[in-house]
Amino acid sequence: MNPSPVSIRVAGPQDWAFIHALVAEHFTGLVAESALCHWLCHESHRVFVADLGGRPVGFIHVQPRPAAGELWLNLIAVHAEARRGGVAARLLAHCEALAAGQGLTRLALQCHVGNPQGLAFYARAGFLRGEQHHDPEIGQDFVRHVREVPPGTSAAAFGAVPSIWAGRLRRLRYNLTIGRTSSLGELRSAAPIAR
Ligand SMILES: CC(C)(COP(=O)(O)OP(=O)(O)OC[C@H]1O[C@@H](n2cnc3c(N)ncnc32)[C@H](O)[C@@H]1OP(=O)(O)O)[C@@H](O)C(=O)NCCC(=O)NCCS
Helix, strand or coil: CCCCCEEEEECCHHHHHHHHHHHHHHCCCCCCHHHHHHHHHCCCCEEEEEEECCEEEEEEEEEEEHHHCEEEEEEEEECHHHCCCCHHHHHHHHHHHHHHHCCCCEEEEEEECCCHHHHHHHHHCCCEEEEEEEECCCCEEEEEEEEECCCCCCCCCCCCCCCHHHHHHHHHHHHHCHHHCCCHHHHHHHHHHHC
């Protein structure tokens, strides 16, 4: 089997524009920009980016929930041009390794009931589909999904928290410059300026 061409790394403030573009496109109304910035730059949650050919193509935001023994998968998205190439599956495999490294035994998440792509992806990935429930904060319906981490999964490090100040400065520059661009192509060509 050929090794995967996708590599996974801890996201940093330099990834803000790319991640924000995917979130704005796929999680409209579900995730506030301020919350995303907080997760990326100010908290102990982690955001990981999948690179392909030196370009970011997808990301995942995870949160350990030790009391439940779970690694919670909060957001995952892959750019449309890179889909059906195993990028999200690679991100999930990385999450298993992260969970193992944290002593957690399950991956868990909630998927919007009206998201056939997401539901198909989690079904294929072997998640057990749980009960449907209404999220009062968001005001929409979701389905809980759970998958055990296979015993013997090799552990991956959770990584260091990105610098708070770098994150704040990056967001400021994003709002002043890149935030005015409209497409991911524009964002990508603008990205070197912001680095
Ligand atoms: C869901 C999503 C993350 C999948 O990313 P991806 O990189 O294309 O997924 P993979 O290539 O790793 O897919 C692995 C398998 O999952 C299943 N799958 C993935 N996307 C699917 C789709 N749109 N329809 C049916 N099955 C799908 C397939 O079985 C696929 O294997 P195959 O391509 O060999 O048939 C991507 O479609 C996406 O970013 N969607 C928008 C954001 C989103 O909905 N996120 C989930 C929120 S809960």
